[in-house]
Amino acid sequence: MGLIVKQHAPHYQWGDNCDGWHLVKTDALSVIQENMPPGTEETLHFHTNAQQFFFILNGTATFEKNGAYVDVGERQGFYIQPGEHHRIFNKTDHDLEFIVISQPMAHGDRTSVFE
Template sequence: MISKANAEHYIWGEVCDGWRLVDRPELSVIHERVPPGAAELRHYHTQSRQFFFVLAGTATLELGGVRETLGPQQGLEVPPGVPHQLLNLSDADIEFLVISQPTTRGDRVLADE
């Protein structure tokens, strides 16, 4: 059984948390927490297809130049090759799952602004 309590934990962007729930070459499932005002760098994946699913809070996901607002129990798929960026423009933490197939390890390319 896996949970945030026993999963591998890491910090990204100096203030954001990630917990690796599934970490296999063919599939990655990560539970992430992003505090208000934090964001990931705009990037894309050459191979990985991702699905972001919000558990708590309100996330903004910029996908190919279009911003979508996702609330709890809402998700959005990101195909390979599409630049994207997750932002927390709200005043509360957001928690979400990001599911990647295959894993994004070694498959992240920073996108031009």
């Protein structure tokens, strides 16, 4: 691997018109750039094995983690440990862009939490 450009990275859609681009995708490490339109959110869930670090590129994210809420702005990060119930919201009127790094890969290691 060498230079990685989002426009050439594998793309997928999730949730309600949210987008993701796999910048790095191995069993041991996942780096994804994601975009969430205004007013979108993900479902509450946890990962048994994966730890995650979210880094906000543009916009403000609202995270729920274990029942507490925190706003995270541009050039700020947020850490999730395995087993922590969490989700991300875009409660703003602008797109939210961020990088999520998972170790090991979080795909296939996700359990929904029913409220």
